[in-house]
Amino acid sequence: MKTFFRLFTFASPVLKFAVPFFFTSVLGIIFGLLNFTLLIPVFELLFNQSEGNEPKPLLTAPVLEFSLNYFKALFYYYFDGLIHSSGKIGALKMVSFAIVISVILSNLFKYLSARVIENFRLMIVTRIRSSIFRKLTNIDIQYFSGQRKGDLISRFMTDVVTIQDSIIRSLQVILREPIAILLNFAVLFTISVKLTFFALILIPVSGLLISLIVKRLKKHATAAQESLGILVSSIDEGLNGVKIIKSFNAEHYIQEKFNGVNMWTSKIHRKLARRVLLAAPVSEMMGVITVSALLFYGGTLILEEGSDLQGAEFIGYIIIFSQIINPAKAISEAFGNITQGISAGERVFQLLDATEHITDKNDSVSKTSLNDSIELKNISFAYAERNVLQDINFKIIKGSTVALVGPSGGGKTTLMDLLPRFIDPQAGGIYLDGLNIKDIKMCDLRSLMGIVNQESVLFNDTIFNNIAFGRSFTMEEVISAAKIANAHEFIVHTSDGYQTNIGDRGMKLSGGQKQRICIARAVLANPPILLLDEATSALDTESEKVVQNALKNLMKNRTSIVIAHRLSTIQEADQIIVLEHGKMVEQGTHQGLLRANGLYKKLIEMQTFNE
Numbered sequence: 146m147k148t149f150f151r152l153f154t155f156a157s158p159v160l161k162f163a164v165p166f167f168f169t170s171v172l173g174i175i176f177g178l179l180n181f182t183l184l185i186p187v188f189e190l191l192f193n194q195s196e197g198n199e200p201k202p203l204l205t206a207p208v209l210e211f212s213l214n215y216f217k218a219l220f221y222y223y224f225d226g227l228i229h230s231s232g233k234i235g236a237l238k239m240v241s242f243a244i245v246i247s248v249i250l251s252n253l254f255k256y257l258s259a260r261v262i263e264n265f266r267l268m269i270v271t272r273i274r275s276s277i278f279r280k281l282t283n284i285d286i287q288y289f290s291g292q293r294k295g296d297l298i299s300r301f302m303t304d305v306v307t308i309q310d311s312i313i314r315s316l317q318v319i320l321r322e323p324i325a326i327l328l329n330f331a332v333l334f335t336i337s338v339k340l341t342f343f344a345l346i347l348i349p350v351s352g353l354l355i356s357l358i359v360k361r362l363k364k365h366a367t368a369a370q371e372s373l374g375i376l377v378s379s380i381d382e383g384l385n386g387v388k389i390i391k392s393f394n395a396e397h398y399i400q401e402k403f404n405g406v407n408m409w410t411s412k413i414h415r416k417l418a419r420r421v422l423l424a425a426p427v428s429e430m431m432g433v434i435t436v437s438a439l440l441f442y443g444g445t446l447i448l449e450e451g452s453d454l455q456g457a458e459f460i461g462y463i464i465i466f467s468q469i470i471n472p473a474k475a476i477s478e479a480f481g482n483i484t485q486g487i488s489a490g491e492r493v494f495q496l497l498d499a500t501e502h503i504t505d506k507n508d509s510v511s512k513t514s515l516n517d518s519i520e521l522k523n524i525s526f527a528y529a530e531r532n533v534l535q536d537i538n539f540k541i542i543k544g545s546t547v548a549l550v551g552p553s554g555g556g557k558t559t560l561m562d563l564l565p566r567f568i569d570p571q572a573g574g575i576y577l578d579g580l581n582i583k584d585i586k587m588c589d590l591r592s593l594m595g596i597v598n599q600e601s602v603l604f605n606d607t608i609f610n611n612i613a614f615g616r617s618f619t620m621e622e623v624i625s626a627a628k629i630a631n632a633h634e635f636i637v638h639t640s641d642g643y644q645t646n647i648g649d650r651g652m653k654l655s656g657g658q659k660q661r662i663c664i665a666r667a668v669l670a671n672p673p674i675l676l677l678d679e680a681t682s683a684l685d686t687e688s689e690k691v692v693q694n695a696l697k698n699l700m701k702n703r704t705s706i707v708i709a710h711r712l713s714t715i716q717e718a719d720q721i722i723v724l725e726h727g728k729m730v731e732q733g734t735h736q737g738l739l740r741a742n743g744l745y746k747k748l749i750e751m752q753t754f755n756e
Contacts (some may be wrong), residue, residue: 151490170258176251183240274305294378300492308486318475322473336458340442340443375410436463436466512578526556541706545719546706546715551744558708560724595674596667612666629668673703721735
């Protein structure tokens with residue numbers, strides 16, 4: 146239940162919702178209860194039990210006291226006076242009118258309470274989703290390497306919906322139905338104490354049966370939520386890899402694989418549904434058994450000589466008691482739903498509680514410029530047991546261009562990711578003007594760097610918004626950046642110019658156009674440091690030439706670290722670092738490395754031969 150109560154932290158202040166919900170619910174229940182209690186004098190009037198063959202004298206006013214019996218006696222006092230003054234038809238007319246008013250007020254207050262709880266539910270769900278998205282965007286990138294994207298999406302969407310449909314909806318039942326049950330029992334005690342105590346003996350038996358069903362739900366609910374995460378992962382992989390699937394004629398294989406996961410998920414949910422659905426018929430069956438027992442016992446009380454329980458009161462008693470069955474049934478169903486919601490909540494909180502390894506220090510400093518150099522000292526990094534970088538040492542002078550080259554898997558991209566602190570090294574440090582980057586505020590550190598990756602990451606938005614990307618820039622500034630990136634010419638020829646929507650992941654643009662948009666985005670930030678991760682490797686020759694020109698414009702008067710795929714593009718670099726198996730095997734200029742006759746020269750010769 147700790148998870149259940151923790152969900153309320155997303156709806157602070159809770160009293161803002163709890164107080165109006167409590168009062169509207171109580172008023173709705175009271176007026177609803179009044180509908181049925183008013184039927185008792187109507188039955189007495191129709192059965193002629195409040196009067197005999199001769200009219201009885203007026204009842205005396207009851208002595209004031211704070212109890213249900215006082216209000217009952219007060220009602221009969223006025224009702225008796227109404228019969229004497231207006232006759233039975235007139236009294237029947239007034240009671241019928243009172244029932245109509247009571248029904249209207251009851252439903253009005255039920256509607257108001259439903260509005261309050263709906264606002265409460267939506268606030269919790271909205272805040273949970275915002276918290277999850279904030280966590281996913283703040284947590285260090287290394288976290289995602291051990292997670293399935295589909296499972297994260299499942300927690301974000303499916304688990305939150307489960308919370309919405311179970312725990313929060315059940316909250317309405319838990320806060321309102323117990324009040325309804327208590328008020329109904331209070332009225333039942335005023336009618337017959339013996340009959341009500343008999344009912345209280347029977348009710349715990351049904352509660353015990355239902356609790357045995359609910360007890361086994363949590364295990365199945367947790368498995369059901371996890372299975373949905375795996376199912377979403379399968380869908381995500383199928384959609385992202387549709388071209389590969391078709392090119393290898395693997396449709397049947399993927400379909401069979403998905404069907405296996407789908408059937409497994411269905412089987413788990415079927416087991417869960419059986420237990421959830423069992424609670425309702427069991428509670429209804431026990432309710433009918435209880436009412437039948439009350440009918441028998443109440444009938445014997447009426448048939449006893451000198452009994453205080455009259456036929457009209459007994460009928461009213463059964464009607465009022467029947468109104469307890471639905472709240473009791475709703476509570477039993479709610480406990481089943483809560484179990485599912487708690488399982489979903491635990492998965493959500495597992496994500497929200499994930500440790501953020503890369504954070505700002507409490508005493509981190511602000512830095513807005515690069516004045517001298519960037520230095521890597523004794524850098525080592527490993528994924529699990531696999532060493533990726535070992536004892537890396539080199540220095541980058543301000544304004545120079547450093548190229549990272551080497552065979553695939555040598556650690557180039559990992560080394561690049563260390564600079565903006567997407568990941569942190571296990572050993573060694575990176576120093577910016579002699580200051581360890583761990584001591585610099587991350588927002589300042591990343592503001593110093595412009596990043597252009599091999600994959601063009603764009604969003605389903607306009608060209609303008611993709612270049613400006615959440616920053617306050619004018620149209621003139623965006624156009625200026627696009628011109629430097631050699632992107633302005635093709636942008637103005639699109640359907641709506643800079644306001645053209647580029648579709649999901651920029652699907653409406655070619656590879657070269659997407660990359661130039663990314664370069665314009667980096668230009669607009671005007672960073673002193675550039676990180677270029679094989680920015681042209683996925684392009685054709687013509688697009689590469691245009692993008693290379695854009696990169697040259699971007700690199701002017703900036704410190705650049707470049708991962709090179711085509712070695713011909715980095716021959717003018719001030720320093721070339723050759724990495725192999727995570728180690729620096731060579732370092733120098735293009736001409737110097739050629740004279741050294743090492744790995745770099747072999748790579749140059751292999752690429753020249755292939756071309």
